[in-house]
Amino acid sequence: MNSNAFFQVNHLRNYFLNTNQIDNDYTKISTIDQYWNWLENSFISNIRAQQWYNGDTPKNLSGFINDKSNRLIGRAIMRQLRIKSNLCQTQIVLKCNEDYSFFNEEKNSYKPGWINQTTQYSNSSIDQAFMYQTGDKFDQYMYVGDLETYSSGGYIYEYQGRLLHLQSNLSELHRLSWIDSQTRAVIIQLTLYNPNVVLFTSVTFLVEFLSTGSLIPQYRFEPLTFQVFTSTFQLVCSIMYMLFIIYYMIKEIKTVIKMKSSYFYRFWSYIDVGIIGCSWGILGVYIWRYQKSTDIGNRFQETNGYTFINLQIATYINDILTCLFGFCCFFGTLKFLRLCRFHQRLSLFTETLQHAKKDLFSFMIMFFFIFMAFLTLFYLLFMDKIWSCSTLLHTAQMLFEMMLMKFDAYELTNAAPILGPICFSLFFLFVVFICMTMFITIVSDSFRIVRKNTKVNYNEDQAIFEFMLHKFQRWIGWRKLYDVESFEQSYEQLRGKYSDPVEHFPNKIDQLLNALNRLYISQQNSTKSENQ
Template sequence: VWSLFSPGSVASSHRPKTWLWGTTLTENTSNNRELFVRTTLRELLVYVVFLVDICLLTYGMTSSSTYYYTKAMTDLFVNTAGEGGVRFQSISTMADFWTGPLLDGLYWTKWYNNQSLDSKDQSFIYYENMLLGVPRMRQIKIKNNSCKVHNDFQDEISGCFDVYNNNKEDDFSFGLINGTAWTYHTEKEIKGSSHWGLLTTYSGAGYYQDLNRTKEESAVALTELLDNLWLDRGTRAVFIDFSTYNANINMFCVIRLLVEFPATGGAIPSYQIRTVKLIRYITTWDYFILGCEMVFCVFILYYIVEEILELRIHKLSYFKSIWNILDIVVIMLAIVAIIFNIFRTVKVDNLLGKLLEQPGIYADFEFLAFWQTQYNNMNAVNLFFAWIKVFKYISFNKTMTQLSSTLGRCAKDILGFAIMFFIVFFAYAQLGYLLFGTEVESFSTFGKCIFTQFRIILGDFDYDAIDRANRVLGPIYFITYVFFVFFVLLNMFLAIINDTYSEVKEELSSQKDELQFTDIIKQSYMKTFMKLKLKKEKISDVQKALHSGSGEIEFNDFRDTLKEMGHADHEITAAFSQFDRDGNQILDEDEQERMKIELRQKRVCLII
C-alpha cells in the first residue's frame, strides 16, 4: 500500500483492461465512449506502424533507375533509326520490318572507337546491359481461305486471309519445312503465353526462329528468312523477345517488340518493355526490406486472428460494414503477395541456373516479368486501400466523418442522377462513334469514344479532327455535348454534392459534442495532475507527523496524528511497518532519519 505514495503508479489506475486483439468490435464499447476512443486510438497506433512497414516494402521495391532503364531501351530499340533510316515505331510495311535497327541494337562488341570489348561472344548493350541468352523471333499466321470471297471477285482474288482468330491459325509447315522457323509449335510446346496487342489478343503458339550470340550469325539467319519469304499474306503478327540484365542496378529488362499485320494490309508496330527486379536480396538495403517483409508477415498474421475473432462475435453482420470488407481485401491481397514472393524467388533461381548451364538458349523471362508486374500492381492497389483504411480509425472525430456522411446521404440522389447522366453520355458516345469512327482515332472504337468524352469534359480534345471528319454534324455534336453534359449535367452533380455537404456540416455543428481524442488527453492530464497533488499532500502529512514527535515515536501517536489528517488505518500501518525494522512499534532516530530521506526522494520525484 505504501506504493500509493509512488509516482510510478499514477498512469496505471482506471485503465480499461484490453487484451492483445482488443478492438472496437471485440470490446463492449457501445455504452462507454471513453473506452471506444481509447480502443480506437490503440488500433490506430498499431495500424500506423503497419502502414509505415507496407510503405517501406512498396517503395523499397522501386527506384528511379527503373524509369531510366526503360527509357534507354526504348530509345535504342524503338526510336533509333537503322541503316535504312527506318525506326521501329515507323514500320508500315513488311519491307520496313527487315530494315529496322534490331541487330545494331542487340549486339555490342566494340567501343565507340572500334576497340574490342573483350567480352568474347557476349553482348553488353550500352556497355552495361548483358544480353541474356539469345533473342527469339516468332510469327503467327492465319490459314488461306479462312474467309469467303464474294462471287463477283472470286475469279480475280485467289486467296482470302481473315482477321486473326485463334481457331483459324495456320498450323501447317511451309517454306523450307525443316527447322523451327518453318514448323508450327503449340503454345504448350514452346511454353509461350498469350499477348494483348493493339488489334486483338494473340496466342503463344506459332513459328519461331532463335537468333545467335553473334551479329554475323544472326544476320545470316535473318537473311535466310527474308530470302525464303518467311513473312507472307497469312502473317498476322511477329514477336521479337529478348531480355537484358544490368548488374549496376540489379534490374532485368524484358523486351517484346510486336509488329501486327492486319487484314487491311500495312503494319502496326507496338512494344512492351518491363523493367523488374527479380533478384531481391543483394545489398544492405535489400536485407532491410527482407526484415520489413518479416514484420509484414507478423502483422498479417495478427490481423488474420483479429478478423477471425470479430467474425466469430458478429457472424454475418460483420460484412455489413464496408471497413470490415476492406480489411478482408487488404489481408487477401497481402497473402497472395507473400505466396507470389516465395514462388518468384524459387522460379528465378531455377531459370538462372538453366541459363548459366546453357547460355546459347532463349531466356524466357516473359512469364516472370508479367507476374512481377502484376505483383507490383497488386501492391500498389493494396497500399492504396491501406491508406484509405485510415479513415476507419479516425471516424470517432466528427470532423473526419463529413466526407463519408456526405457521400452516404447523397448516394440515392447520385444514383438517380447517374442514370440520367449516362443515358445522355452513351447516346453521345454512339453518335460520335458513328459520325467520326472511320477517320478520327480517338473515336475509332466505342470504348475510345467513352474515354474521349470524359477527356472533353476535362478540356482535352481535338476539335479540328472532329470538324474535318464531318463539317456539318461535327460542330453540332461538339456544341450540344459541351452544353448539356458540361454546363448542365456536371453542374447538377456538383450541386447535389454541395447541398448535401452543407446539410451535413450544419447538423454536425449543432450536435452535442461527444468525447473526442483531445478530451481523452485532457482527462488523462487532469487525472495525473490530481493524483500527483494528492500524493504530495500525503507525503507532507507524514513529514508533519515525524516532526511533531520528539525522540522516539510510538505507533499509536503516529497513527493518531495521521488519522486526524484523514488517512486510513491500512495506509498508516503500511507506512509505519516499512521502517519499523525491529517490529517494536517504535521509530527510533535512525528509523526516522531513513523515513525522512525516503519521503524527500518521493517528493522530488513528484515535482519532476
C-alpha cells in the same frame, strides 16, 4: 521497387526504337519493307556488342548488346503467326486473307519460300523458320496485342551466331518472303540483364499485320528484379507485418462470428478484408516468383545461355504483385480515415457521402444513360474516320478525356465539318455543363445540410483525438509546453463537466449544507438587529 527502373526503360526505349531517325523509326513502321529495313539496319546491329568509338575490340563483352551495359540472357527469338488462305466470296479475287483467330491459324510446316514440305527437315536456322513449332520448346505463352490474342506456337527464327551470320540470315529470310500477306503477327522477344543496377528487363516487339494491309507496331519493356529482400531490415519489417496480419485476421474472424451477417453491411469490413486478402496474396506471389526465378536460373545454368530464356510469365507475375501492392497500400491508407472520424470537421466527409448516397445513386443512373447515348453517337459517326473512335473502348476513353478538358477539336472538325462541332457542342452542354453542375450541386447541398445539423458539442472522443494530436506536436517540437498544459487544464475542466454526477454528489451535498448554514446565520443576525 527498384528506383532505376524508369531510367533503364527509358534508355532501352531510345536505344531500340530510334525515334530520332527518319528511316529506322520503329514507331512509324507502316509497311513490310519498312519493317525489314528496321530489322536489317537497326535491330540486328543493336543486339551484338561491336567495336568501341575509337576502334578497340569489345573485350569481355561476350553476350552484351551494343550499349555495352546490358547482357542478353539466352538468345533472342522472332516468332511469326500466320493464317490460312481461304476462297473469297466474290469472283474478283480467288483467295482472301482474313484476320487472325485461333481457328484459322496456319500450323503446317513448309520448305523455305513457303513450299509444301516433302523431305526431311534440316537443322539450319532458315529451314526451322519455316517449320511450325508449339510453344513448349521455347517456353512460349499466349500474347495479348491491341487487336488480337495470339497463341503460343508459330514459326520461330532464333538469333544465334555472330553478327555477319545474323545479317546474312535476315537477308535470306527477306529474299524468301518469310513475311508475306498471310502473316498476322511478328513477335520479337529477348531478355536483358543489367549488372550495374541488378535489374532484368523483358523486351517484346510486336507488329500486328491487319487484313487491310496496314501494320501496327507495339513494344513493351518490363523491368523486374528477383531479389526478395534487399536488406535485413526489410526482412524484419516483412516478418513483423505478416505477424500483425495474422493477429488482424484472427480479430476479424472473431468479429464475423460476433456480428454474423451484419458484418458485411459495414463499409469498413470490405476494407479490412481487402487488406488481409492482398497481404496473403502478396506472400503467395512472392513464393511463386521465387520458384519461377529459381527455374530460370537453373535453365540458364544448364544451357550456359545458349537457348532462349523467356521472362513472359515472370512479367505477368510481377504485374500481379504490383497490383496487389497498390491495392494493399490503397486500403491501408483508407484505414486512416477511421482515425479521423473523431475530429468534427474531418468527419463531415463521410457524413456528407452518407447523406448524399441516394441522390448520387439516382444521378449515376441518369449519367450512365446519357453517357451511353453519346458513346454510341460518337462511335457510329466517327468509327471509320478517327482512331479514338475506332472501338467502343477507345470512344469511351476519348469522351472521359473530353470531360477533363483534354480533347482535339480539330480532329472532330476534320472528320465531319458539320456533325463534328454539333456533337462536340451537345456533349459539352449535356455532360460537362448540366451533369457536372448537378453532381457538384448534390454534393454541396449535402455538405451544407450536414454542417448545419452537426452539433457543436465537444465530445470526449474529439477531446482524446486532439489531446493525442497536441502531445504528438509537443514531441516533435511544433507546440510549446504551456500550450499543452493549458489544453490539459481545459480538458480536465471539460472532463469534470461531462463526468458522472454520482462522483460529485458528496461535494454537492457539502456545498448545499454550507449554503444553508450561511442562510441560517444571516437570518439570525438580521433577527438580532431588529430586536435591538
